Amino acid sequence: MSWNPDQYLKFAAPRFRPAMDLLAGISLAAPKTVYDLGCGAGNVTRMIAERWPGAVVTGVDDSAEMLKKAEQEMPGVKWVQQGLAEWQPAGPADVIYSNAALHWLPAHEKLFPELVAHLAPGGVLAVQMPRNFNAPSHTLITDTMLSERWRAKFANFTMRTPATGPEWYYDLLAPLAKRLDIWETEYLQALEGKDPVKEFTKGTWLRQFLDALPESDRDAFEEDYAARTRIAYPQRADGRTLFPFRRLFIVLQKA
Numbered sequence: 001m002s003w004n005p006d007q008y009l010k011f012a013a014p015r016f017r018p019a020m021d022l023l024a025g026i027s028l029a030a031p032k033t034v035y036d037l038g039c040g041a042g043n044v045t046r047m048i049a050e051r052w053p054g055a056v057v058t059g060v061d062d063s064a065e066m067l068k069k070a071e072q073e074m075p076g077v078k079w080v081q082q083g084l085a086e087w088q089p090a091g092p093a094d095v096i097y098s099n100a101a102l103h104w105l106p107a108h109e110k111l112f113p114e115l116v117a118h119l120a121p122g123g124v125l126a127v128q129m130p131r132n133f134n135a136p137s138h139t140l141i142t143d144t145m146l147s148e149r150w151r152a153k154f155a156n157f158t159m160r161t162p163a164t165g166p167e168w169y170y171d172l173l174a175p176l177a178k179r180l181d182i183w184e185t186e187y188l189q190a191l192e193g194k195d196p197v198k199e200f201t202k203g204t205w206l207r208q209f210l211d212a213l214p215e216s217d218r219d220a221f222e223e224d225y226a227a228r229t230r231i232a233y234p235q236r237a238d239g240r241t242l243f244p245f246r247r248l249f250i251v252l253q254k255a
């Protein structure tokens with residue numbers, strides 16, 4: 001899937017608030033080795049490096065576009081271009097952090113225990129994933145895709161399975177943890193600009209649907225979806241649009 005860091009960073013403040021909430025959930029004082037999986041444009045990696053200046057921080061991502069932006073902004077961090085399904089640390093890690101990335105990967109029943117296995121004793125796995133898949137922002141993408149006009153164009157499209165619920169992760173991870181903290185937060189995002197819900201999802205989830213279409217169809221698909229979001233998320237009197245967004249947080253400490 002193609003990533004555009006500028007589109008993603010249009011909504012930097014609401015995207016980085018959960019990243020900071022996740023970072024605040026880690027209580028280690030001075031980890032030595034820290035990995036940021038799916039580091040994207042490196043903005044969150046910068047916050048990680050600032051929190052633990054004595055740590056060796058490595059950002060891992062498979063998008064050349066995102067890593068190029070990261071390298072420009074933060075030369076002091078190690079950047080590795082690699083798929084997360086194949087990633088392994090050089091040695092046991094003190095912190096494996098991942099904000100808004102692991103929901104792109106399948107087979108969490110295998111992936112998450114493998115990540116825990118890569119931790120040093122007492123190490124922390126900290127993960128945040130969006131859980132807004134049942135909200136109109138996401139169901140309207142599917143509605144548009146399955147509508148009369150577009151259905152045939154998506155005949156060969158494979159739907160990703162989004163992250164499941166907190167209880168599922170609890171059952172999977174509790175046997176591997178000394179401490180396990182799982183929570184959900186729904187952020188009431190007050191967004192500015194024209195069609196902000198469409199612009200927000202265009203930085204992430206919508207991208208894969210646009211990529212599946214010929215270039216000549218993309219604007220029309222975007223407009224069809226945008227028209228639906230205008231009804232589901234009306235502009236308020238002050239011109240802003242309220243876009244509630246649910247996110248799942250997992251912080252695990254290994255015994």
Ligand SMILES: C[S@@+](CC[C@H](N)C(=O)[O-])C[C@H]1O[C@@H](n2cnc3c(N)ncnc32)[C@H](O)[C@@H]1O
Nearest residue numbers: 038039040061062063066083084099100101104
């Ligand atoms: C929504 S962005 C989040 C970026 C960053 N963590 C942040 O919070 O700003 C998701 C990132 O995950 C990366 N990603 C998704 N699937 C991946 C995979 N299988 N392997 C490596 N990186 C992946 C994408 O390239 C993208 O940069």
